[in-house]
Amino acid sequence: MLLALFIAVTAWLLSLFLPWWSVFIPGLIFGGLLGRSGGSSFLWGFVGIAALWLIQTLFFHIGNDGVLTARIADLFSLPAGWLVILITVIMGSLIGGITTLTGYLFRKVITN
Amino acid sequence: MAKKIVQLLAAAGATLLLFWALSTSLGPAPPLGPLLNPASGFWASANQPEENETITIPGEALSDSVHVYYDKHRIPHIFARNTTDLYFVQGYITARDRLWQMELQTYAAAGRLSEILGERTLAYDRYQRRIGMGYAAEQALASIMSDPQTATAVKAYAAGVNAWIDQLRSAEYPVEYKILDHAPEKWTPKKTALLLKYMTYTLAGNNGDLRMSNTRAYFGDDFIKKVLDTKTDLMEPTIPASKSWEFDPVQVEQPDSVFTPSVVEHVMPYQPDPANGSNNWAVSGSKTASGHPILANDPHLNMTLPSIWYAVQLHGPHQNVMGVTLPGAPAIIIGFNEQIAWGTTNVGADVWDWYEIQFRDSTLAEYRHDNQWKSTRKRIEEIKIKGQETFVDTVFYTHHGPVVQNFPGEPMRSGIPKYHAMRWIAYEKSNEMKYFLGINRAKNYSDYRQALQHYKNPAQNWVFADSSNIAITVAGKYPAKWNEQGRFIGDGSDPKYDWQNWIPFDQIPFIKNPGRGFVSSANQNPTDDTYPYYLDDEFAPFERGRRINDRLAAMQNITPKDMQQLQLDTYSYHAKTILPTLLNYLQADTLSETGQNAYRELTEWNLKNEGNQIAPSLFAAWWDAFYSALWGDEYGTTDLPLEWPKRDETTQLIKNDSTLQWIDDVNTPQRETLKELVNRSFHGALQNLSEEYGPYGDSWKWGYVNDTDINHVGQIPGLGRSNLFTDGAGESVNAIRGSHGPSWRMVVELGPEIKAWGIYPGGQSGNPGSEYYDNMIDDWAKGELYPLWFMKNQPAKNDSVAYSIILK
Numbered sequence: 071m072l073l074a075l076f077i078a079v080t081a082w083l084l085s086l087f088l089p090w091w092s093v094f095i096p097g098l099i100f101g102g103l104l105g106r107s108g109g110s111s112f113l114w115g116f117v118g119i120a121a122l123w124l125i126q127t128l129f130f131h132i133g134n135d136g137v138l139t140a141r142i143a144d145l146f147s148l149p150a151g152w153l154v155i156l157i158t159v160i161m162g163s164l165i166g167g168i169t170t171l172t173g174y175l176f177r178k179v180i181t182n
Numbered sequence: 183m184a185k186k187i188v189q190l191l192a193a194a195g196a197t198l199l200l201f202w203a204l205s206t207s208l209g210p211a212p213p214l215g216p217l218l219n220p221a222s223g224f225w226a227s228a229n230q231p232e233e234n235e236t237i238t239i240p241g242e243a244l245s246d247s248v249h250v251y252y253d254k255h256r257i258p259h260i261f262a263r264n265t266t267d268l269y270f271v272q273g274y275i276t277a278r279d280r281l282w283q284m285e286l287q288t289y290a291a292a293g294r295l296s297e298i299l300g301e302r303t304l305a306y307d308r309y310q311r312r313i314g315m316g317y318a319a320e321q322a323l324a325s326i327m328s329d330p331q332t333a334t335a336v337k338a339y340a341a342g343v344n345a346w347i348d349q350l351r352s353a354e355y356p357v358e359y360k361i362l363d364h365a366p367e368k369w370t371p372k373k374t375a376l377l378l379k380y381m382t383y384t385l386a387g388n389n390g391d392l393r394m395s396n397t398r399a400y401f402g403d404d405f406i407k408k409v410l411d412t413k414t415d416l417m418e419p420t421i422p423a424s425k426s427w428e429f430d431p432v433q434v435e436q437p438d439s440v441f442t443p444s445v446v447e448h449v450m451p452y453q454p455d456p457a458n459g460s461n462n463w464a465v466s467g468s469k470t471a472s473g474h475p476i477l478a479n480d481p482h483l484n485m486t487l488p489s490i491w492y493a494v495q496l497h498g499p500h501q502n503v504m505g506v507t508l509p510g511a512p513a514i515i516i517g518f519n520e521q522i523a524w525g526t527t528n529v530g531a532d533v534w535d536w537y538e539i540q541f542r543d544s545t546l547a548e549y550r551h552d553n554q555w556k557s558t559r560k561r562i563e564e565i566k567i568k569g570q571e572t573f574v575d576t577v578f579y580t581h582h583g584p585v586v587q588n589f590p591g592e593p594m595r596s597g598i599p600k601y602h603a604m605r606w607i608a609y610e611k612s613n614e615m616k617y618f619l620g621i622n623r624a625k626n627y628s629d630y631r632q633a634l635q636h637y638k639n640p641a642q643n644w645v646f647a648d649s650s651n652i653a654i655t656v657a658g659k660y661p662a663k664w665n666e667q668g669r670f671i672g673d674g675s676d677p678k679y680d681w682q683n684w685i686p687f688d689q690i691p692f693i694k695n696p697g698r699g700f701v702s703s704a705n706q707n708p709t710d711d712t713y714p715y716y717l718d719d720e721f722a723p724f725e726r727g728r729r730i731n732d733r734l735a736a737m738q739n740i741t742p743k744d745m746q747q748l749q750l751d752t753y754s755y756h757a758k759t760i761l762p763t764l765l766n767y768l769q770a771d772t773l774s775e776t777g778q779n780a781y782r783e784l785t786e787w788n789l790k791n792e793g794n795q796i797a798p799s800l801f802a803a804w805w806d807a808f809y810s811a812l813w814g815d816e817y818g819t820t821d822l823p824l825e826w827p828k829r830d831e832t833t834q835l836i837k838n839d840s841t842l843q844w845i846d847d848v849n850t851p852q853r854e855t856l857k858e859l860v861n862r863s864f865h866g867a868l869q870n871l872s873e874e875y876g877p878y879g880d881s882w883k884w885g886y887v888n889d890t891d892i893n894h895v896g897q898i899p900g901l902g903r904s905n906l907f908t909d910g911a912g913e914s915v916n917a918i919r920g921s922h923g924p925s926w927r928m929v930v931e932l933g934p935e936i937k938a939w940g941i942y943p944g945g946q947s948g949n950p951g952s953e954y955y956d957n958m959i960d961d962w963a964k965g966e967l968y969p970l971w972f973m974k975n976q977p978a979k980n981d982s983v984a985y986s987i988i989l990k
Contacts, residue, residue: 085221089352093219094201108189126220130228138228138357138951144900145361158218158225165200172197175190179183 073104073111077118077166082126093119093162094169101173108171115170120163127155212363222353224360228951230278236988239345243270244989250275251986253971256946256954259495259504261976266338268498269512271989273342273369276492280509280948281346281366282356283488283895287510288373291315291380296567298364304565304573309594311563312577312586315379318608323375325613332615336371339512343369357950361898364568377510378615382608384483385640389534390720392599393825395443395671400820409844410719412831416759417724418731420643420656420703421691423710429689431714436664437678443538443671459722460527461749461915462645463702463730464652466695471739474933475647478745479516479525480924482917486895487902487956489944491515491926495973496622503622504972506926506942513618516928518938520974521625522648523930527703529641529656532718533607535667535681536599537582537674546578546588550675556581582674583609603674605681610659612638627651627694635687643703649932654701655692656708660685663716685715700734702727704915723830725755725913742939745929750965751915752791757801760833761789764804767860776868776878791911793885796878798911802887803871805829807863812836815848829913885909891921892943892959894950901950908963916965927967939967 080096097115105111131139131151139151148154204215217223232252246263248271253259258275262268277284289295293310295303310316326332347366359365398406460481467473483490491506496514505517516525542548548555558578565573578585582603587594613636620633621644630646634657637644641658661668661681672679691709693701705722733748761784770781780800787797809832817824827835835842840856847854868878875881885907894901910918917923928940943962947954961968977983 082221085219090216090219090222091201091205093221094197098197123220127225130220130225134228134951135953137953137955138224141900141950142224145898147899154218158220158223161204161214161218162220165204168193168196168200172190172193175186175193179186179190 071114073100073114073170074118074121076100076104077115077170078122081119081122081166093165097166097169097171098173098176101170102177103173105170105174105177108174111174112167112171116163116167118170119166120159123162124155124159127158131155207363212361216363217360224357226353227355227357227360227949230947230949230952232985234985234987236990238990239274240348243341243345248989249976249986250989251973251977252984254982254984255493255958255968256984257493257495257970258946259497259971259973259977261497261973263499265498265500266334268496269335269338270342270345272494272496272507272512273339273344274346274989275342275494276507276509277343277346277369279946280488280492281343282358283948284343284369284373284377284510285366286358286896287380288376291376291383292319293563293565296565296573298362298568300568301570304567305594307565308563308573308575309586309598311565311575312584312594313383313604314577314579314584314606314609315376315383316563317561317579317584318379318382318606319372319375321609321611322379322613323372325611326371326375326615329613329616331619332613333371335512335615335619336374339374340369340371356948358896358898358901362896374511374615377508379608381508382640385528385642386531386533386607388530388720389532389536389604390825391536391668391671393823394669396822397825398670399442400822400824401816409827409831409835410825412827412834414724414830414834416728416755417707417830418728419707419709420654420727421693421709421713422696422698423712424696425691425693425709427689427713431689432662432683432686434662434664434667434682435678436667437673437676441538441670441673441676441679443673459705459726459917461702461704461726461730461917462525462527462643462654463700463734464523464645464647464654465700465734465737465740465745466652467650469699469734469738469740470931471741472931472933474649474931475652476740476742476745476929476931477518477523477525477645477647477652478749478929479527479645480749480917480927481516481526481528482923483925485890485892485921485923485925485943487892487944487950488895488948489925489942490895491942491944493940493942493946493970497973501623502974504938504970505928506940509948511615511618513615513622515618516926517622518930518936518972519622519624520936522621522630522646523932523936523938524621524624524630524647525645525928526642527645527705529643529658529708530705530718530721531641531658531660531708532663532668532720533639533641533658533660535582535605536671537580537603537605537679538599538671539580539582539585539601539603539674541601546585549580551581552675552677558585579603580674582680599671602671607639607641607659607661610638612636612659614638627653631655631692643705643708645701645703647930647932649934651695652701653692653694654703656690656703657692658690660690660715660717665716666719667716669719689715698735700731702730702734704730720828723756723828723913725830726915726917729753729755729915742929742931742937746927746939746965746967748915749924749927749929750909752909752911753915754789754791754798754801754911754913756805756829756833756913757787757789759830760805760836761787761801763837764808764860764864767857768864769857769861776872777865779878780864780868791884791888791909791914791916793883793888793907793909795884796882798884799871799875799882799887800867802884802911803867804864807866807870808859811847811859811863811866812844816844819848884911888918889920890918890923890963892956893921903956903959906959906963909965927962929967936972938970938972940970941967 084092293307495504503519616636638659704727706727890906910916912919
C-alpha cells in the first residue's frame, strides 16, 4: 500500500518537469527499495500508477465535460469516451506493474 | 541465482518492450505514450484558462500595456495605444486560440505537409512547389517588406505569435501537435505572405484552358459557340448594364491566326465546381428604414473546424475596427469600423493561363520565344519528409512561369498538361496587406478607392458602404487581353500570347450609388458585353445574383433583420426556370406509388430548398440524372478532359429548343426525344434516391441528402461535426452545399451608431476540448446572427465581459 503511494506521488512529481517516460522511473526505484515479493511488487506498482492516472484523467475528463475524451475516442474509432480512460489507465498500470517488478527482481539479484 | 537472473532479464525485457511499443509510431498513428499519458498527452490540452490575468511579455516587446476583453462569444476586443502593439497582440491572441491551424495552412501553402505527415502528402507538396507557391510568396513578401507600414504590421504580428509560442510548454501544445507528433515552428512574415497567396490559390486557382482546348479539338468551334457560349437571359452582371465605359482602353496586339495546341491526353477528367461563390450587397439609405445604408456579406468557402475566420476587434490610435481575420495575417479582412463597412465575393476572372512550350532539347535549358532560343531558370525545391530522406525537385521557369509537369507518369493533378508553362497572377509583386491596413482605417469612399489601388489578387468584388454612400469594385489586377485570350492553351513562342499589359485601375469595373439604390454581387459576370476588356467566359450561374437583385429591387424600408432573412433565402431560381418544363414532359398517369408521391411533392413545391422538404432532393436528383442523360453520352465517347456545359447554360438550351441535337443518345440506334429523356431521368432519380436513402419517406428529406459536415481543417477524424441538418443549396442565396457554404454571415447597419451582426459555423477556440470550439454551429445552422459588441471605449466595470487579460 505504502509502495503504491510512494510510486504514485513520485510519478506525479517527476511528470511536472520530465517528459512522459518519467513514469517508468518510480517503479524501478521503489520496487527495488520496498518490494516484498514479485506478486505484491507488480500489484502495488500497478495500483499506484492506475490510481494516479485515473485521478488525472478524470480531472481533465470532468473538467471539460468529456468533450475531448469523446473526440479522441472517435479518432481511434472507439464507441465511448470512457474506453479512452480505460486504455490510458491500463497503459499506465502496466508500466507501473512491470517497472516495480523489475526493480524488485533487480534488488533480489544484487543482494544475493 | 540463475533463475533470478532469468526472471530479472525477462522483467527488464518486458519493461524495455513496453517502452519501445509506447514510444514508437505504428503506421499513421502517433506513439501512444506521449499522446495518452495524462501529464503531457492529449489530456493536458483539454482546457484553456479563462481567468483574468496580467501577462508580462519578456524582452520589453510591448511599448505600452494592452488590454484584451473577451465577450461571451470569446471574441477578443484588443485595446492598444500604438499600432505596433496592436498587431503584436493580434498575433499573440490569435496564436493562443488557433496556433495549429495557422501553421497547417502555411505548411499546406508552401508544400511542406510531408514534414508533418510523411510521404503520403509528397505528391501534394510537389504540386504546390511546381505551381510556384514559394515563388509567389517571395514576390508578395518582397512587396510587403518594401512598404514600412505593412512591414511593421507583419513583423509585429509575427513577434506576437512567437511570444505565444515561446512561453508554451510542450504539455500545453494544441492537441493536433500531439496527435501528429510535431512541434510549433517560429512564425515569420513569409508565412503571412504564404497565407495570402494560399487565398489566391483557393480563389484564383481555377483554369479551364486545357479542357477548353480539348473541347474545341474534339467537338469543334461550332459546339463551343452553340453550347458553351450560351447566354442566359436572366444573367444580371455585377455592374448594372446602365454603366457606360467612358475611357480609351489599353490596346493589345492580337495574333494573326488562331493557335491550335496539341491535344492533351492521359489526364484525368476534371470538372471545376461551378457552384463556388459568395454573396454581398449594400443598400442605400433611400431604401432602408433607418435612412442609412446596410451592408451584408456571406463568403462561401469550405467550412472547417476550426473555421477559416477568427473574429476580433482592433482598437488603436488610428482605428477602431471589427470583423473577421484570417489567422496568420494582421488586420481585419471583412468587417466595419466607426464610419464604414466592407465585404467581399470572389471574381472568377481568368488569371491563370497555360502555354505550350517548344523546348530546344530534353534538358529543357532553352525554349523558343519571339524567334529566339531563351534560357529557362532552374529553381531547386527541397521537400523534407518525416522519417525519410529529403526529396529534391527541379522546376524549370520560363518567362511565363513554371513548367508544372515535365516528367512521365501520373499527372500531378487533373488538368495539368505536360511540358506546358503556366502564367499566374500570383507571380506578380503585390501587397494586399496595404489594402487591408488601408480599409481598416478608411473613413469614406475616397479612402476605400485609395486602398483598393493596392489590391491585386485574388480578384474580389469589394463592396463598400458608409453613412451615405454605397459602392462596389470588381477589384484586382487583370491582364489586358484580346478577346478570348487565355481561354485556350496559348502559343508560348508568340509574344502576342503573352500578357502584354494591365487594365489600369480606373478602368476596372466599379459603381457608386447607382440609381436602383443597391449594389450586389454573387460571382456572376462582372459586366455586360459593352465592357471593352475580356475578363473570362466562365463566371457563376445567374441564380443567386438574380434572386438577390429581384428581392432588393422589391424591398423598401429595409431593416437589418430583412437583410439577414435574405442571406437565408433558399429560393431555387434554377427550379423556377426548368422544373415546369420537366414536369410538363413527365407522364404522370402511369407512375408507381412512389412516383406519384414524388410528382405531387414537386407540383406542390414552393421552390424553397428547405431541409425538411423532400421536393428539393427529388428535383436535385432529377436534374442530375437529366444532365448526365443529356451530356453523358457525347462526353462519354472520349477519355479526354473536356469542359462541360454549366447548369444555367443547359437550362437555357433546353428552353430555347426542345429538339436539340444532343438530346439523342448517341449509343442507341433510334433517336431519343426530350420527353423520353425527362421520363427516363425521373425514374433514374427515384432509383438513385432509394438506393442511397432507402424507400421513399423522411430519409429523403433535403436536410439529410444535402448532408452538411464540418470537418476538421486537418481532416483528423473525431475533431469535426458531422451530419448537420440545414436549409440551402448551391443555387440558393443560402448556399449551403455539403461542407461548402456561408463561412461567415455579416450584416452591418451604417449611420452615426454602427450596428453589426455576425456568425460563422465554428467557434473562436481552436481547441477541440473547448466548448467554444464549435459552439456557434447550431445557431448558424438555424440561421441566427449574433449582435456584435462593437466597443467604442474600454468596457466599464459592470459590463458583462467574460474575462480579460492585460499584456505588458
